Amino acid sequence: MSTSVAFAKAQADGRAALVGYLPAGFPSYQGAIDAARAMVEAGCDVIEIGLPYTDPMMDGPTIQDAVHRALTGGVRVADVLRTVEAVAATGVPTLVMTYWNPVDRYGVDAFARDLKSAGGAGLITPDLTPEEAGPWLAASDAHDLDRVFLVALSSTDERIAKIVDVCRGFVYAASLMGVTGARSAVDTGAPRLVERTREALARRGPDAPALPVGLGLGVSNGAQAAEVAGFADGVIVGSAFIRRLLDAPDEKAGIQAVRAFAAELAEGVRRGA
Amino acid sequence: MTIDAARGAASDSANLPDPTGHFGRFGGRFAPEALMAALDELTREFEAAKADPAFTGELDELLTNYAGRPSLLTEARRFAEHAGGARILLKREDLNHTGSHKINNVLGQALLTRRMGKRRVIAETGAGQHGVATATAAALLGLDCTVYMGEVDTRRQALNVARMRMLGAEVVPVKNGSRTLKDACNEAFRDWVATVEDTHYCIGSVMGPHPFPMMVRDFQRVIGVEARRQVLELTGRLPDAVVACVGGGSNAIGIFHAFVPDEGVRLYGFEAGGDGVDTGRHAATLAGGSLGVIHGMRTFLLQDDDGQTLETHSVSAGLDYPGVGPEHSWLHDTGRAVYRAITDAEAMDAFGLLCRTEGIIPAIESAHALAGALKVGRELGEDAVIVVCLSGRGDKDMHTAAEWFGFITGEEGGR
Numbered sequence: 001m002s003t004s005v006a007f008a009k010a011q012a013d014g015r016a017a018l019v020g021y022l023p024a025g026f027p028s029y030q031g032a033i034d035a036a037r038a039m040v041e042a043g044c045d046v047i048e049i050g051l052p053y054t055d056p057m058m059d060g061p062t063i064q065d066a067v068h069r070a071l072t073g074g075v076r077v078a079d080v081l082r083t084v085e086a087v088a089a090t091g092v093p094t095l096v097m098t099y100w101n102p103v104d105r106y107g108v109d110a111f112a113r114d115l116k117s118a119g120g121a122g123l124i125t126p127d128l129t130p131e132e133a134g135p136w137l138a139a140s141d142a143h144d145l146d147r148v149f150l151v152a153l154s155s156t157d158e159r160i161a162k163i164v165d166v167c168r169g170f171v172y173a174a175s176l177m178g179v180t181g182a183r184s185a186v187d188t189g190a191p192r193l194v195e196r197t198r199e200a201l202a203r204r205g206p207d208a209p210a211l212p213v214g215l216g217l218g219v220s221n222g223a224q225a226a227e228v229a230g231f232a233d234g235v236i237v238g239s240a241f242i243r244r245l246l247d248a249p250d251e252k253a254g255i256q257a258v259r260a261f262a263a264e265l266a267e268g269v270r271r272g273a
Numbered sequence: 274m275t276i277d278a279a280r281g282a283a284s285d286s287a288n289l290p291d292p293t294g295h296f297g298r299f300g301g302r303f304a305p306e307a308l309m310a311a312l313d314e315l316t317r318e319f320e321a322a323k324a325d326p327a328f329t330g331e332l333d334e335l336l337t338n339y340a341g342r343p344s345l346l347t348e349a350r351r352f353a354e355h356a357g358g359a360r361i362l363l364k365r366e367d368l369n370h371t372g373s374h375k376i377n378n379v380l381g382q383a384l385l386t387r388r389m390g391k392r393r394v395i396a397e398t399g400a401g402q403h404g405v406a407t408a409t410a411a412a413l414l415g416l417d418c419t420v421y422m423g424e425v426d427t428r429r430q431a432l433n434v435a436r437m438r439m440l441g442a443e444v445v446p447v448k449n450g451s452r453t454l455k456d457a458c459n460e461a462f463r464d465w466v467a468t469v470e471d472t473h474y475c476i477g478s479v480m481g482p483h484p485f486p487m488m489v490r491d492f493q494r495v496i497g498v499e500a501r502r503q504v505l506e507l508t509g510r511l512p513d514a515v516v517a518c519v520g521g522g523s524n525a526i527g528i529f530h531a532f533v534p535d536e537g538v539r540l541y542g543f544e545a546g547g548d549g550v551d552t553g554r555h556a557a558t559l560a561g562g563s564l565g566v567i568h569g570m571r572t573f574l575l576q577d578d579d580g581q582t583l584e585t586h587s588v589s590a591g592l593d594y595p596g597v598g599p600e601h602s603w604l605h606d607t608g609r610a611v612y613r614a615i616t617d618a619e620a621m622d623a624f625g626l627l628c629r630t631e632g633i634i635p636a637i638e639s640a641h642a643l644a645g646a647l648k649v650g651r652e653l654g655e656d657a658v659i660v661v662c663l664s665g666r667g668d669k670d671m672h673t674a675a676e677w678f679g680f681i682t683g684e685e686g687g688r
Contacts, residue, residue: 054450054582055567057462058305064449077579100303101566105580127303127569131293152307154469159309174307 003093003169007212016229021238023050024083025075026066038259043266051098062239088119097124112139122146222268229272294483299599302482316484346503351630356650359657373665375406381492383410386473393417393472397461399454400591401433403477408442418442421460423453478521479598482569493527514539517662518641520592524664543645545587546614556585557614558597588617589637619644636665
């Protein structure tokens with residue numbers, strides 16, 4: 001199911017969608033699945049499963065730490081696809097967020113095929129821009145998968161137009177010039193970036209499919225979620241979930257903390273709308 | 274493309290990369306969107322600077338009166354006795370200010386940084402040569418400087434860490450991953466994503482997203498341009514072979530590039546074979562790697578079946594990197610250049626031999642090229658003329674070398 005369906009449902013409820021991120025294999029193979037399911041039960045509308053990678057160029061220390069533990073724990077790409085399958089079975093659109101090399105190595109079309117058959121909704125690709133995405137554009141068309149590219153504060157209007165043209169599912173607006181990680185305040189450039197992205201979407205003409213804009217990087221509490229929900233179609237949260245798992249005395253307590261935090265954020269996106 | 278057609282295209286490689294930064298199927302830009310504006314700006318500024326006599330004049334002046342160019346071409350007669358009698362000519366990048374070829378590139382990028390109105394440079398370094406060069410250029414031009422270095426490398430290259438700090442740079446030991454050069458690259462990219470408005474990432478090799486492989490090559494081309502002229506003056510003909518070590522590959526591209534159209538000149542790149550390519554403990558990317566994406570470029574890299582980067586091993590911190598510049602992948606693919614691995618032991622034998630026969634202590638990186646030159650010399654015979662890029666001096670490696678040869682123990686070395 002395309003992610004846009006979940007966004008449309010949230011919109012019909014008069015609120016922003018809540019998107020939660022966790023890497024596969026962290027805190028353990030089963031723990032990641034249980035935590036993601038807890039996030040869904042507590043109100044996440046979309047789940048991003050991170051594919052652990054040895055060289056996470058864009059990630060801050062929290063995600064790096066989690067991903068390192070997942071890799072040390074032996075997680076493989078096949079485990080990531082199985083995790084997607086288990087999480088997608090909840091009925092919530094489940095995407096894979098991945099650096100490009102593991103997909104390139106797997107084979108772009110083979111990865112798309114296996115992701116689709118696992119019930120995955122598509123890919124978020126932080127180090128793949130439309131210019132280099134030819135094989136992925138073809139594979140995602142062939143297997144009817146979402147392709148979520150990022151727009152950044154530094155993107156020109158021309159680049160934003162080029163990016164939204166190839167996105168499917170939603171557009172990921174990275175609100176901070178920086179790596180992933182919870183921040184105490186939402187960057188003030190974020191509303192303007194969402195606005196510029198919507199302007200680019202509007203310029204596509206009346207027949208172009210609706211494409212929501214999710215905002216990610218930096219949200220760490222319900223109040224911030226409410227603030228972002230006031231101007232974006234979706235609120236994306238990652239590091240703050242991982243922080244709860246890292247800080248918990250054991251996996252069970254961690255998953256409880258994740259559930260409680262997801263509920264706080266879910267309440268936030270309803271308050272903010 | 275057939276190999277013959279590709280070889281023809283390779284001889285035209287002065288026209289590569291194409292406008293999107295590709296050398297055939299290699300190169301490109303696999304980078305976060307947050308960096309794309311900066312990469313576009315850098316490409317524009319570099320093209321404009323190359324055509325601006327004020328910029329090229331200032332760079333030439335610095336290369337001559339600060340770095341010490343042109344570097345010498347020294348005939349290594351006693352060393353060559355071990356190379357089947359071939360003539361061996363050393364391109365002396367070790368004599369540049371800061372002791373390696375790295376200064377050529379860094380002076381260019383530091384001038385570009387100032388031209389772009391940025392006030393800070395960041396860099397990654399393995400052996401410290403690029404870090405020292407960047408700290409030097411930053412001091413010269415009044416730029417703030419932060420250098421990322423794997424924690425493992427800060428220990429084996431402690432002298433260079435002190436040197437960078439003396440020059441006013443902040444040195445950040447990186448404790449992620451394998452704690453070597455690739456992890457320093459990741460950390461530098463993270464810094465750059467967050468600070469791109471006022472910071473330039475001064476990449477130290479012919480790697481990274483476009484325009485870095487092209488730009489660093491163009492700043493290093495001077496090595497080969499000089500060497501080609503010098504060897505013609507000295508011998509009256511072109512060399513039979515040009516030899517260089519390859520980690521990321523900047524000194525190698527620098528010396529190769531002017532010779533690429535000379536089809537009779539064989540080009541050899543020597544990679545870090547560590548304990549031997551068949552042991553898995555090495556950093557020989559072209560000998561043992563496969564196609565993938567790392568640090569913003571498509572190139573050969575050392576990876577497992579899942580696309581996870583493999584840990585590398587080399588006695589040389591400067592070659593301890595799992596990728597290679599995309600232009601080398603292109604030259605390898607087309608057959609224009611030949612890449613082979615040199616083990617730690619072979620490199621250190623050549624290191625010791627150059628010290629004793631010529632009174633020159635080479636960088637351990639360069640010792641890989643020297644070991645390769647001995648092999649190539651034996652293969653080509655006594656009429657051959659071989660130019661070797663002596664990319665750097667070995668002061669920074671004295672601790673490693675002294676331990677290797679048993680001149681000091683770990684305790685005496687204080688580690």
